[in-house]
Structure formats: structure tokens, C-alpha cells
Amino acid sequence: MKKTILTLVIFFVSTTLTACQFGNVGSDKSITVYTERHYDTDQLLYDRFTELTGIKVNLIRDEADKLITRMNNEGEDSPADVLIIADAGRLHRAKEMDLFQSVTSDILTENVPNHYKDTNNFWYGLTMRARVFVYHPDRVNVSELSTYEDLTDPKWKGRIITRTSTNIYNQSLMSSMIEIMGEEAARAWATGLVQNFARDPQGNDRDQAKAVVSGVADLAIMNTYYIGRMLNSSDPNEVIVGETVRIFFPNQNTTGTHINVSGAGVAKYSQNVDEAIQLIEFLTSEEAQRSYADANYEYPINPSVEPHALLKSWGSFNVQDIPLSKLGEHSVLAIIIMNEIGWK
Ligand SMILES: [Fe+2]
Structure with a gap:
């Protein structure tokens, strides 16, 4: 009996902590994500993010270069809060086009090694x-x-x-x-x-x-x-x-x-910067990284997360x-x- 109560207390504390970590539970906020990714497992992660934070996620999916052009044309009126695209070369191009803003957070600093992000924090790697x-x-x-x-x-x-x-x-x-x-x-x-x-x-x-x-x-x-x-x-x-x-x-x-990365940055004209940061924090978290990277047989960016068994079979490098x-x-x-x- 004692053990059951203790287990229940641990369960309650741990779920509360997980929920608090990302804040805003029950809010009716929503953010818009421009992404070139199109994996079914990603939707489960966005659903989980909404469950944890109450923040709904609207996805706009297209090819990376089209998303960049679209954001650039939309300028200050762009509804995008987060842009997710592959290749550091392309992420850098988006930065040079002034599509991102620099953001920092303790969680991102912990989850994303320096090697895998923009030196001025305009974008953060998600997969390698x-x-x-x-x-x-x-x-x-x-x-x-x-x-x-x-x-x-x-x-x-x-x-x-x-x-x-x-x-x-x-x-x-x-x-x-x-x-x-x-x-x-x-x-x-x-x-x-x-x-x-x-x-x-x-x-x-x-x-x-x-x-x-x-x-x-x-x-x-x-x-x-x-x-x-x-x-x-x-x-x-x-x-x-x-x-x-x-x-x-x-x-x-x-x-x-x-090596190269896919990565995410907060849109320069986002009206929901805090919520956008929370999404990137979540996507780099231990909970999300494994399935997020596995969806495309990529390596997790978060060093505390193990890669897919197939990738491990190729050895470390x-x-x-x-x-x-x-x-x-x-x-x-x-x-x-x-x-x-x-x-x-
Ligand atoms: Fe590719």
C-alpha cells in the first residue's frame, strides 16, 4: 500500500514537472510552423506538444526554398512563427535574408550542443x-x-x-x-x-x-x-x-x-515568440528527439538521446x-x- 502511494506521488510530481516545464497548459494560444518535413510521426509530436502546453500548432508544409521565398515575400505580415528546414547552408541563407530572430533559452543551451546551432542563436539544429x-x-x-x-x-x-x-x-x-x-x-x-x-x-x-x-x-x-x-x-x-x-x-x-543538420528558427516577425521557443525546446527535448530523428533515419541532436538501432549498427564516428x-x-x-x- 505504502509503495502504491509513493508510486502515485512520484507519478503526480513527474507529470506536473513535465507539464510545468513547457508552461501555458490550458491556454488557447496557437502558432504557425512552416516546415519541409512531412512525416506522420511528427504530427504525434505536435499533438503531444499541444497536450503539454495547450499551444495549438498550424502546419504549413512545402519545399524548403518555397517556404523561404514565401516568408520573404510576406515580410512583416508573415503568419510564420517557426521555420523548419534542412541544411545549415539553407538555414544560413534564411538568416541572411533576415527571416529569423536570435533567441536564447536555458533549455536550448542544454539540449543543442554549440556545434549544431547558429553562432548568434538565429537557428538551432534538430537532427543531424x-x-x-x-x-x-x-x-x-x-x-x-x-x-x-x-x-x-x-x-x-x-x-x-x-x-x-x-x-x-x-x-x-x-x-x-x-x-x-x-x-x-x-x-x-x-x-x-x-x-x-x-x-x-x-x-x-x-x-x-x-x-x-x-x-x-x-x-x-x-x-x-x-x-x-x-x-x-x-x-x-x-x-x-x-x-x-x-x-x-x-x-x-x-x-x-x-555532417549537416536540419534546424529551426523563430520567425523575425513572430507575434508568439515565447510559444515558438517552447516548440523548439520541445522538439530538442529527450522526449521528442528520438522519434523526431527516427522519422527520417537521422541522428538526434540532443547528446543524451540514443540514435536508431540501424544508425548505431553503422558505428559511431x-x-x-x-x-x-x-x-x-x-x-x-x-x-x-x-x-x-x-x-x-
Ligand atoms: Fe534529403
Whole structure:
């Protein structure tokens, strides 16, 4: 009996604490979120946020660049309170376009490591992904693999594929090389890489993995979560591709694997700043992070949350130690260099 009462007291105290942490229970406030994410599990999290805080969430879903353009056109009249988009390069662009405002909170400081947010707090990472080597184990021996820099070696002639230079993931990878190597060395790297391409860049990240399996190339540079998506695809051919290829995290003994984030910022003209911050706090919380990251087979940003079992099976890895805002700061130069050296 005593034990039951104690359990009940602990339950009451813990639920009250969880509710108080996010405040405003029972309010009729609502916020508008512009997001490029479209996962069913996200809706459950927004429902949970409403349950905890009483704040309703209106979702506007579209492609990231369209949301940015829309917010920019709406200006002060924009109904957006929070913008959620992928890639630090794109988040930086939104910041430069004056679409975000800088916000701080003790909870965000605790949940989001410095490495995964804007240096001036205009946006915070929500999930992390790595841009890795995906290779065919019959045609590549793992002992051949080491670094992004090594992909310029003549031994890779006609064996590598990745998507076009118009793609922001490759622009951010290029920006990271500029930050790490300097402009001239990064230009030489891109030149050598393009010389080893098996074909003119085409298709999305998934198409690169498919082309590796079909024999077009031996190694693709692509994002980790697409392998997770293919392994869990309703298309049996994608499952075969996911099961056939292997993942390699480059630069483990040097500068670390190139990573990127999806992230969120409070809209510059939000009329509901406190509520907007509460949502980002919730999305970075232990309770939300696991399912939020798992929805797209990404890594949680909150270090106290374990990644999905599939991601854990790929092993842990060292990440590039550069501020993610640099990916945005170098993006114009990255695009210029890629065009100049003929990365189509
Ligand atoms: Fe993607």
C-alpha cells in the first residue's frame, strides 16, 4: 500500500514537472510552423506538444526554398512563427535574408550542443546527418577507403558518382572543404574529384546508391538517411540496394566526416515568440528527439538521446569540427568554384 502511494506521488510530481516545464497548459494560444518535413510521426509530436502546453500548432508544409521565398515575400505580415528546414547552408541563407530572430533559452543551451546551432542563436539544429561514402563491397575493398581528399587519386578514375553542384548538400560539402583546406586547395580537390566521376552528375542521392548497385560506379557520396529510407522502403528494389551497399565514414583519422543538420528558427516577425521557443525546446527535448530523428533515419541532436538501432549498427564516428554557419558563409564561393571547375 505504502509503495502504491509513493508510486502515485512520484507519478503526480513527474507529470506536473513535465507539464510545468513547457508552461501555458490550458491556454488557447496557437502558432504557425512552416516546415519541409512531412512525416506522420511528427504530427504525434505536435499533438503531444499541444497536450503539454495547450499551444495549438498550424502546419504549413512545402519545399524548403518555397517556404523561404514565401516568408520573404510576406515580410512583416508573415503568419510564420517557426521555420523548419534542412541544411545549415539553407538555414544560413534564411538568416541572411533576415527571416529569423536570435533567441536564447536555458533549455536550448542544454539540449543543442554549440556545434549544431547558429553562432548568434538565429537557428538551432534538430537532427543531424552525415555525407558519407556508399560503396559496393564486391568492387571496393574497405582498405581502399580513407578520406574525401583521397577521392582525387587516379585509382578512383571513373569510379565515383554524386549529384549535381546545384544540390545544396554538395554545396555544403564544398563549403566545408573551403573552410578546412582553404580556397585554392579546395579548388584543386574539386577538380580532381570531378576528373574521377563515372558519369555527369544526375539524379538524387538515392539514384547514386542505385547506380552503384547497377554497376555504373563503385562509390557514391551521399547522405546517410537515404540508406535508412531505402532499407525501409515499400519498393523491394530499394531494399535490395540498401542491403547491398556499405557505408564508410571518411576522414576518421583526420578532420572528421562532413555532417549537416536540419534546424529551426523563430520567425523575425513572430507575434508568439515565447510559444515558438517552447516548440523548439520541445522538439530538442529527450522526449521528442528520438522519434523526431527516427522519422527520417537521422541522428538526434540532443547528446543524451540514443540514435536508431540501424544508425548505431553503422558505428559511431568523428564529425567535422567546424562551425556549421561556415557552410552558409562559404556557399557562394563554393558554387562559383564548382561551376568554374566543371562540376555539372
Ligand atoms: Fe534529403
